[in-house]
Amino acid sequence: MEKEELRIGVFVCKCGSNIAGYLDVEALDEYASALPNVVFTQWNLYTCSDVGLDEIKKGIKEQNLNRVVVASCSPRTHEPLFRSICAEAELNPYLFEMVNIRDQCSWVHMNEREPAMAKARDLIRMGVAKAALLEPQEIITSEVEVRALVIGGGIAGLTAATSLANRGFPVILLEKEKELGGMLRSLNRLAPMDVDASEVISKKIKEAEDHPNIDVYTGAAIDKVEGFIGKFDVTFSANGTTKDVRLGVVIIATGAGNLVPEGMYQYDGQKVITQWELEEKLKIGKIDGNNVVMIQCVGARSAERQYCSRICCAVAIKNAILIKQMNPAAKVYILYRDIMAYGVENEEELRKAKQLGVRFVKYDPERPPVVEEDKVTVFHHLMGKELELPQDMVVLSTPLIASEDAVKIANLFRVTLDENKFFLEAHVKLRPLDCATDGIFLCGSAHYPKDVRESILQALGAASRASIPLAQGEIKIEPIISTFVDRDACRGCGLCVALCPYGALEIEETDEGRKANIITVACKGCGVCAATCFRHALGINSFTDEQIQAQIHGFLAA
Amino acid sequence: MEKVTGSNGDFAVTVRKKARYVDEDLCTGCGACAEKCPTTVPDEFNMGLGKRKAIYKYYTQGIPSTFCIDAVHCRTFQKGKKCGVCEKICQAKAIDYKQEDKILELKVGAIVLAVGYDLFDAAKLPEYGYGRITNVINALEFERLLSASGPTEGHVERLSDLRDHELIHSGEKKLKKATKTLGKYEKKHKKSSADFYKEFTAGNISDGDEFAKWAKQYESVQEATKKLEALKAKAEKFDVATRLAFIQCVGSRDFRFNKYCSSYCCMHSIKEAMIAKDHEARTDAYIFNMDLRTVGKGFEEYKVRGAEKTGLNYVRGRVAEITQDENENPIIWYEETTSQTPKSLTVDLAILAVACEAPKGIEKIAEMVGVELDHNRFFKTDPLNPLDTTVPGIFVCGCAQGPMDIPESVAQASSAASRAAEAVAGKA
Numbered sequence: 001m002e003k004e005e006l007r008i009g010v011f012v013c014k015c016g017s018n019i020a021g022y023l024d025v026e027a028l029d030e031y032a033s034a035l036p037n038v039v040f041t042q043w044n045l046y047t048c049s050d051v052g053l054d055e056i057k058k059g060i061k062e063q064n065l066n067r068v069v070v071a072s073c074s075p076r077t078h079e080p081l082f083r084s085i086c087a088e089a090e091l092n093p094y095l096f097e098m099v100n101i102r103d104q105c106s107w108v109h110m111n112e113r114e115p116a117m118a119k120a121r122d123l124i125r126m127g128v129a130k131a132a133l134l135e136p137q138e139i140i141t142s143e144v145e146v147r148a149l150v151i152g153g154g155i156a157g158l159t160a161a162t163s164l165a166n167r168g169f170p171v172i173l174l175e176k177e178k179e180l181g182g183m184l185r186s187l188n189r190l191a192p193m194d195v196d197a198s199e200v201i202s203k204k205i206k207e208a209e210d211h212p213n214i215d216v217y218t219g220a221a222i223d224k225v226e227g228f229i230g231k232f233d234v235t236f237s238a239n240g241t242t243k244d245v246r247l248g249v250v251i252i253a254t255g256a257g258n259l260v261p262e263g264m265y266q267y268d269g270q271k272v273i274t275q276w277e278l279e280e281k282l283k284i285g286k287i288d289g290n291n292v293v294m295i296q297c298v299g300a301r302s303a304e305r306q307y308c309s310r311i312c313c314a315v316a317i318k319n320a321i322l323i324k325q326m327n328p329a330a331k332v333y334i335l336y337r338d339i340m341a342y343g344v345e346n347e348e349e350l351r352k353a354k355q356l357g358v359r360f361v362k363y364d365p366e367r368p369p370v371v372e373e374d375k376v377t378v379f380h381h382l383m384g385k386e387l388e389l390p391q392d393m394v395v396l397s398t399p400l401i402a403s404e405d406a407v408k409i410a411n412l413f414r415v416t417l418d419e420n421k422f423f424l425e426a427h428v429k430l431r432p433l434d435c436a437t438d439g440i441f442l443c444g445s446a447h448y449p450k451d452v453r454e455s456i457l458q459a460l461g462a463a464s465r466a467s468i469p470l471a472q473g474e475i476k477i478e479p480i481i482s483t484f485v486d487r488d489a490c491r492g493c494g495l496c497v498a499l500c501p502y503g504a505l506e507i508e509e510t511d512e513g514r515k516a517n518i519i520t521v522a523c524k525g526c527g528v529c530a531a532t533c534f535r536h537a538l539g540i541n542s543f544t545d546e547q548i549q550a551q552i553h554g555f556l557a558a
Numbered sequence: 559m560e561k562v563t564g565s566n567g568d569f570a571v572t573v574r575k576k577a578r579y580v581d582e583d584l585c586t587g588c589g590a591c592a593e594k595c596p597t598t599v600p601d602e603f604n605m606g607l608g609k610r611k612a613i614y615k616y617y618t619q620g621i622p623s624t625f626c627i628d629a630v631h632c633r634t635f636q637k638g639k640k641c642g643v644c645e646k647i648c649q650a651k652a653i654d655y656k657q658e659d660k661i662l663e664l665k666v667g668a669i670v671l672a673v674g675y676d677l678f679d680a681a682k683l684p685e686y687g688y689g690r691i692t693n694v695i696n697a698l699e700f701e702r703l704l705s706a707s708g709p710t711e712g713h714v715e716r717l718s719d720l721r722d723h724e725l726i727h728s729g730e731k732k733l734k735k736a737t738k739t740l741g742k743y744e745k746k747h748k749k750s751s752a753d754f755y756k757e758f759t760a761g762n763i764s765d766g767d768e769f770a771k772w773a774k775q776y777e778s779v780q781e782a783t784k785k786l787e788a789l790k791a792k793a794e795k796f797d798v799a800t801r802l803a804f805i806q807c808v809g810s811r812d813f814r815f816n817k818y819c820s821s822y823c824c825m826h827s828i829k830e831a832m833i834a835k836d837h838e839a840r841t842d843a844y845i846f847n848m849d850l851r852t853v854g855k856g857f858e859e860y861k862v863r864g865a866e867k868t869g870l871n872y873v874r875g876r877v878a879e880i881t882q883d884e885n886e887n888p889i890i891w892y893e894e895t896t897s898q899t900p901k902s903l904t905v906d907l908a909i910l911a912v913a914c915e916a917p918k919g920i921e922k923i924a925e926m927v928g929v930e931l932d933h934n935r936f937f938k939t940d941p942l943n944p945l946d947t948t949v950p951g952i953f954v955c956g957c958a959q960g961p962m963d964i965p966e967s968v969a970q971a972s973s974a975a976s977r978a979a980e981a982v983a984g985k986a
Contacts, residue, residue, distance in 0.1 A: 016588030016649075045649055046586045163976050166985035193941050200942060301858055308858040338849035344818040344934060344960045345941065347811060362874075364896070382874075382895045422855070432965040433972055448855040453941040454966075460945065461972035467979065 006037040006132055009065035010124065011056055013047035013072035015102055022106040022113060023120050028071065031121050035128045040065060048078050053085045060089035067131040071099040071124050092136035094479065094542060099127035122555055129554030133547045137479035142521045144230035144469045145248040147172065151409065153218070154182020155452055156444025157253035158204040159459035160466075165213035167463075169470050172245060173208060174220040174236060176405065180205045182255050183445075188282040190452055191318035192345040200452070217243075225412040228503070228522035229439025230475055249439045249466040252423055253459065254409055256400040256445035259299050265371045265396055272371060272394040275315050282322055289392020290329055293376045294320065295369055296336040300399035302365075307420055309399030310449045313340040316397050317353045324356040332358045333389050335369050335378050361387065400449040414503040415440055422448050433462045437502060438475075438522070441466045481523035482530065485539035490515050496529035496538060505529060560661075562669070562927045566951030566981060571664045577657040578626035580613070584652035587615070587623035591644035591653070599631045601709070605699045607720070608709030613644045618707055627653075668951050668978035668986075671937055672971065673923060675957035678809030678816065678913035685879045686808065686910060692718040693888050693907050694880055697804075697826055700909045704833050714834055714841075716906050718886040719796045722789055729786045736779045743772045751776045799906035800840045803890045804831060805877050806847040809913035810961075816913045818934060822963040823911035824851045828864050830909065835868050844871045844903065846892060854963065880908055914961035927952055936960050945970065945977045950986065953977045 010032040014020035029043040040063040044052040047070055059065050068091065070082050075098045083093035101120045109116035146169060150161040153175030161173045179185065181204075187197035208214050217238035224235040232247045258276050261267045269277060275294075281287060294316045300309050313336065320332045334353075339360065341350035354360070362381040363369055369378040376389045402421035410417045415435040416424040423442045426434040433441050443458035444450060450458065469475055482504065484490070492514025497505045504522035507514055516529075516538070530538045530545075539545060561572040595611035603610075603617045612632040613625050627634075633641035634655055645653040680688035680696055687694045693716045695703075702708040703715065710720070740751045747754065755776045757763050804827040810820040824847065831843035850872060852858040864870040879891040888908040893900050916935035924931050929947040932938040937947050937954040945953045955974035956967040980986035 016586070016590050017593075018588065046588065049586050049650060163980060166980045167983050190941075195942075306859050306862060307856070308852050310853040338851065340849065340851050340853045342819050342821045342851045342853050343962075344932075344936070347817065347819040351817065382898070384898050418855070428855070429964045429968060432969045453944050456942065457944050457966075457973045458969055459973075460976040461969045464972040464976035464979065467976070 004066060006067060007039045007063065007065050008035075008037045008067040008069060008128055008131055009040040009042075009056075009059045009063060010035070010038055010069045010071065010128065011047050011052070011059070012041070012043045012101075012124070013052070013070065014043060014045050015072060015106075016046065019072070019102050019106045022110050023101065023117055027117070028101070028120055028124060032069075032071070032124050032128065035125055037067075037132050038128060039063060047072050048081060053081075056082070056085050057089040060086065060091050066091065067095050067097070067134060069097045069099060069124070069127050069131050071101045071120070071127065073102040074100050074104075094137035095131075095134050097127050097131040097134060099123050122558060125557065126551040126554040129550040129557075130547050133544070133550050134542065137541050140477040140479055140481075140520050141474050142230050142477065143474050144472065145232075145246045146170065146470050146473065147245070147247050148249045148251065148466055148470065149174070149232065149234060149245070149247040150251045150253060151222070152182065152253035152255055152444070152446065153177070153180035153205075153208075153216070154253065154255045154444060154455075155184050155201060155204060156255065156446070156450075156455040156459040156462075157182070157251070158201075158208045159456050160251045160253055160443055160463045161214050162204070162208050162211060163460050163463035164467060164470070165208075165211045167467055167471075169213065169467065171214045172247065173214055173216045174222065174238070175216070175218045176220060178219050180208065180216065180218060184452070186276070186279060188279045189318070189322065191314065191321070191349050197452075222409070222412055228519055229437075229469060230521065232439065248470055249441065250413060251459075251462050251466055252409060252413070252415070252435070252440065252442045252446050253444045253462075254403045254405055254423075254446045256422075256449060257403050259305075259398040259401045261298050261396050261398050264298055265295060265369070265394065267396060271392075272396065274396050274398050275312065275319060276398070278319055278395050282319060285326065287323055287326065287330070287393070290327070290331055291390045291392045292320075292323055292330060292332045292395060293369075293371075293389050293391045293393075294332070294334045294395040294397060295371075295376075296334065296397045297365070298396040298398050301337065305399060305401075305420070307399070308340065310340065311451050312397040312399060314346045314349065314451065316395070317341065317346070317349050317358070319395070320358040321349065321353050321356060324353075324358060328356075331390075333361055333376075334358060335361050335363045335376070337363065337365055400445055403446060406446070413437065413440055415442075422446065433458060433465050439469060475521065477521055477523075478525070480540065480542050481520055481525040482518050482527075483539055483541050483544075484518070484537060485544055486535075486537050487515065488512075488537075489535040490533075490537035491535060492516060493535075495532055495534075499528050499532055501526065501528065559923065559926060566949075566986070567667050567984060569666045569669055569951065571666060571669070573662040573664060575660040575662055577629075577659050578624065579629065579632075579653065579655055579657050580625050580627060581652045581654050581657070582622055582624045584650045585624040585648075586650050586652075587625065588650075589615075589625070590647050590649070591625060594643050594647045596641065596643060597631050597633055599628065604702045604709050605696075607699060607702050607717075625652075627655075667982035668953065669927060670974045670978055671923065671927070671929075671947065671952065671954045671958055672956050672974070673917055673920065673958045675914045675961070676917045678915050680808055680910045680912050682815065683808060686805065686877070686908075687880045687882070687888070688910060691880060691882045691886070691888055691908075692716075692721060693799075693882070693886055694910065695907060696808075696910045696912045697823065697830065698912075700830055700907070704830060704837065712837055714799045714802075714837060714907070715796070716799045716886070719793070719799075722793055722796070726786065726789050726793060729782060729789065733779065733782050733786060736775060736782065739775055740772075740779060743768075743775070751779075798838050798840075800838060800842060801887075801905040801907075802831065802834060802841060802843040803877075803888065803903060803905040803908045804843065804845045804911060805880075805890070805908060806845065806911045807876065807913075808910040809915075811848065812913075816915065816934065818961070819851065820911075820914040821851070821961040822914065824849075825854070825857055825860070825963065827909070827911050828852075828861055828870065831870050832864055832868050835870070842869075842871075844873055844890075844905070846873050846875055846877050846890070848874070848876055854965065914957055917958065920958065934960070945974050946986075951981045953981075 012029045014025045033041040087093045150173045161171045181201045184197045184201040220238035222236045226233045341347045364381045367379040418424045426436045441462040443462035444455040504519045508517045591613045592611045597612035600606040601608040601610040629635040633639040706712040809815045835841040852861045875892045875895045877892045881889045890903045930938040953974045955970040
């Protein structure tokens, strides 16, 4: 194909006084006009204003510009706008280059006019050099299979599945156990509503099982996962049969496990039990003896497991209240480090427990309680003296720990776990329900220990996030992603596959031998593959080696 | 929002969009108007610690990036004053003094109440001296002091020092003006003010209105100079505030005010202390608490790091009283409960972790949409349906439902969207 003549237009922005107050914009405009391949320049008071944008359109039409450079603010603020204006003038939006002479020049060198001018000239010259090598790109669209997979049939998974189904989306719900319901099946009553856990969960199970949009599979195990957002191909087996399904999105709601405190505080599962085991006893209403001592933070907030399990204080308070209500003569002690009765309801429950006569003793982790045959000895940190508490039963509050399947699921879906093997969200504050891999969401205690209310909340939120690609039916992807700059050079070594954090590369056998294949929809354009490919076969659109080298040469050409 | 009618799936909402007196389509957000606006007012966003103009943006990254005129303070809107500076300066011709409120009629299927929260007014606890002791501030005020875009550009300074700097600034301005007036007398009578005053007090100059005025002026200049010098001498010793006391549970877990726990304040104080230490390595921070509620993912780890790597001091004890010494430094009086010892600690700033309360005006909104509030004035929900208010089709998220931190608010917002979508689909 014959190379077209390069006609670069440069638009230099004053940004009111933000740039013009510190740089001579008209001089920069004149400077740009003498750069190679530049056929048109123009300065504007505000390039982003309607007037400024019209000038760009006019330039493209009247001057036949085929590359546009705007020297103004940060691409973070206005690159999408300028690109869309190029598109309106029928210029491929990826033939646009932005040069930041405000945030990275006028703002940071306010008191150094001459050096700042030199830097602005350098930046513009580099931008023009790169622009000359820009190639047109097309937005990539990919269809989304309108069906969701929810992994885990506990309160979180059931809630998420039902919410999506209510919106009209078909859902496949997988549960590894023979029955739906998860942890709530084993719990007694729930605070602060004081309702029966099994009633709550039975209602949720029925709702999901009866829903025409939900296919439930119990006794299920996932064998294989391929694909990416919009097209996850999942093979799973349930009750002896194997199924292949294609799904658009995935919600991970695999819950958590219970720590068994072997070797701690004389734990024997009989007289020294966990809160989990106490729930069973309370369910059948059988508590022996009058003296109950609960110990918090058993196996948590310690050197080997640093995190706080969030819910155990509330669980201990709830069970202490139930014991006092069953047997007002009972003496219930809760030995704690900090009482984590966060929020409105938990603090209310704490107060209620105190009113019922539950005793709270703060212990020092340096001097932990000692459990003996019929007593617990504890140093009361706030009284500064040792107490001997008679005991008929010791209840250990142990943390929720990551589900034993977490590692397997994480590997199958190529998502990340945190240091405690809970699933890691894409961003703690801004994307708390998304995995870093597109199309995969998380909720419930798979993320971190949560109570029922919080699990329901997160499940609805994850359903909301997952419904976006389902409702849109297709996803649009920025084409600034990995690309072959020299496919022949690829030897299929697989280094890029191993290093890609998004699972966007694979090796395939082709007629030309082993070659990498780029899964464009999964690629985020981070550039790790291009940086590691020693054959220089891979590059990133709009950031190819040639383009970056052109910028460097442009810089040195001063 | 002015009026809501209808029901689940089919609401009609009347909204008043207040006039901003700046055309959103024309304004480029350049800020030239605010630079030239002659009217300065305390900046709400900076908790009154900084200043803004009468034409302003609530905060720098605010969306839309359009300025608006605060008609209560703008000279053009105040009778009898001519100004119009912003209109003259605006090259985009975006200023429109005649803009009027717009009434919008919206048809919606569901409503999400995300009206946020207000801070507890710490002045209700006289023992902590907020509002009386200058260097006792609340956690959000401290947040502004820490912020690079805040009134001190991230330097943590005592409010008394900020006040004195302001006094020096305004004192110098006044003195300059007064000295100029003296200069006029001196020129007219060809005599230095000092010489004149000597003669005047000796009774060598006969009485006359003008001479009396001159003498008075000279006296006040002398006095102002002395005051200013004293202030400047004091200001020379000013340093960044390095001794910080964070007081937890101010207005929460308190039977007189809010019995509930405000959830986020423990982590907020730890974070503020860590950042302060980051800004200034000499910082010595104390966090006075009953329980440190580090219940979120990574929170306990953060707290431990705060102690081990950053050297924060966590003190278990509820502060009894805050007084101040002769240098306006707060003195914290408390019992260190883990050693059963009453103690005191003098600091540069005391930072009160004030409770998260339901916002002012929530009753009005509740009445308008017909939903119930709980006994803490937050929108009432059921823990098993945590986003549903007492009216179908109306949902709640964020601190309007109860105190919560950012991750929880963001997750809840998505959840509320889910419920709203179900409502629109006729399934909620």
